[in-house]
Amino acid sequence: MDEVDVLIVGSGPAGSVAARYAAMKGASVMFLERRPTVGVPVRCGEFMPSDEEILNMFPKLKDMDSLFDIPEELRCLNTVGIDLINPDGKVTVLDFNGYTTDRDRFDQYLAKRAQEEGAVLSTDHAFQKIEDGVARTSKGDIKYKVIIGADGPGSMVARNLGLQKNRNPYPAMTAQVKGDYGNHTQMFFGGIAPGAYGWIIPKDGRANIGVGMSPKFSNGTLRAYFDKFVDKNGLEPVTKVQGKYVPSEGPIPKTVSGNGMVVGDAAGQVISVNGGGIPLAMIAGRICGNVAADNINNGTSLQAYETEWRDIMEKPLKLAAFNKKLADTFAFRSDFTTKMCMGILGKRRMGNLIRCKRIFP
Numbered sequence: 001m002d003e004v005d006v007l008i009v010g011s012g013p014a015g016s017v018a019a020r021y022a023a024m025k026g027a028s029v030m031f032l033e034r035r036p037t038v039g040v041p042v043r044c045g046e047f048m049p050s051d052e053e054i055l056n057m058f059p060k061l062k063d064m065d066s067l068f069d070i071p072e073e074l075r076c077l078n079t080v081g082i083d084l085i086n087p088d089g090k091v092t093v094l095d096f097n098g099y100t101t102d103r104d105r106f107d108q109y110l111a112k113r114a115q116e117e118g119a120v121l122s123t124d125h126a127f128q129k130i131e132d133g134v135a136r137t138s139k140g141d142i143k144y145k146v147i148i149g150a151d152g153p154g155s156m157v158a159r160n161l162g163l164q165k166n167r168n169p170y171p172a173m174t175a176q177v178k179g180d181y182g183n184h185t186q187m188f189f190g191g192i193a194p195g196a197y198g199w200i201i202p203k204d205g206r207a208n209i210g211v212g213m214s215p216k217f218s219n220g221t222l223r224a225y226f227d228k229f230v231d232k233n234g235l236e237p238v239t240k241v242q243g244k245y246v247p248s249e250g251p252i253p254k255t256v257s258g259n260g261m262v263v264g265d266a267a268g269q270v271i272s273v274n275g276g277g278i279p280l281a282m283i284a285g286r287i288c289g290n291v292a293a294d295n296i297n298n299g300t301s302l303q304a305y306e307t308e309w310r311d312i313m314e315k316p317l318k319l320a321a322f323n324k325k326l327a328d329t330f331a332f333r334s335d336f337t338t339k340m341c342m343g344i345l346g347k348r349r350m351g352n353l354i355r356c357k358r359i360f361p
């Protein structure tokens with residue numbers, strides 16, 4: 001039977017960053033990925049906010065260390081704005097700096113950084129359950145001292161640890177198109193993507209397009225909405241359409257149980273109003289990896305992870321979840337209410353909404 005200090009399930013941003021930091025502190029780390037290749041297929045809008053925007057959202061994140069040192073070759077295009085488009089096509093332009101990436105190469109880079117610190121990656125390798133204190137996996141049992149669930153929105157590790165699963169995640173679909181789409185992210189609201197939004201996020205001579213929707217506001221399949229969005233905007237996908245769920249209600253109540261922790265989408269660490277989760281998975285992944293190693297090295301309680309990530313991220317994430325509920329109640333009922341609410345909010349308040357800030361004093 002394999003034996004490790006820290007067993008991590010998932011090689012997305014949360015898992016790879018946790019693996020890197022735990023290994024940097026000397027813990028023996030194995031991270032499992034059920035897919036044959038890390039990051040493939042891509043199921044993401046591939047947008048990353050700038051460091052300044054991340055700090056604006058999470059001002060308590062004091063030390064970024066080398067967390068967001070993403071090499072130039074992984075930055076496809078620097079973007080400078082977000083166009084919020086109402087159901088009539090009226091555009092509100094927000095200044096917002098960020099960049100787009102290729103999520104497959106991005107995730108592979110983060111996994112490589114973890115391996116360079118000594119973490120062992122095992123692909124095509126699925127976690128199945130925890131039984132008698134060991135992890136049963138598709139390649140045999142693994143004994144661990146600490147287990148980390150970085151296994152995405154439908155986390156099996158969370159369930160096995162007795163932690164709450166994400167409630168009401170919404171489905172989203174994405175594909176790539178060719179062409180020049182400027183340097184602003186476009187977000188389309190209304191019946192075209194009920195309860196969420198459609199997007200065109202420019203890359204270098206390409207763009208990532210997609211649609212998310214909330215089943216409670218929809219009367220068709222996500223694929224039907226996606227096809228309608230593509231037709232309406234004259235888009236021609238050049239890749240297979242890929243879908244996945246996005247946590248929509250903010251963090252789960254507890255992220256630590258016994259000798260286990262959950263992180264990233266598995267913990268609901270996603271901005272409810274826009275579905276962004278990559279930077280959050282990385283911020284929490286670093287804390288999680290550090291605490292796992294401290295637990296191994298000197299018995300630090302895993303509760304330190306809960307305390308630390310909540311100190312940095314909980315308030316903005318809860319505010320975003322509250323704002324999403326307001327949008328569900330007042331804006332997403334129809335095109336008319338969406339238009340009206342976007343008009344009432346105006347540019348400044350919609351900027352606050354996107355940045356996890358209060359929209360009313």
Ligand SMILES: Cc1cc2nc3c(=O)[nH]c(=O)nc-3n(C[C@H](O)[C@H](O)[C@H](O)COP(=O)(O)OP(=O)(O)OC[C@H]3O[C@@H](n4cnc5c(N)ncnc54)[C@H](O)[C@@H]3O)c2cc1C
Pocket residue numbers: 009010011012013014015032033034035039043044045046047048125126127128150151152153156172173174210243244245246263264265266270275276277278279281
């Ligand atoms: C369509 C879409 C568009 C998005 N666009 C953006 C965006 O533009 N910007 C942004 O910041 N966020 C975006 N997000 C959210 C973002 O993708 C997630 O928040 C982020 O990927 C979370 O990282 P993670 O490591 O927690 O989980 P994931 O990236 O989901 O990684 C989890 C990994 O665990 C593996 N896994 C799962 N179960 C097992 C198992 N049993 N055994 C072994 N391995 C397992 C999975 O295969 C996966 O590789 C988007 C999400 C969707 C669905």
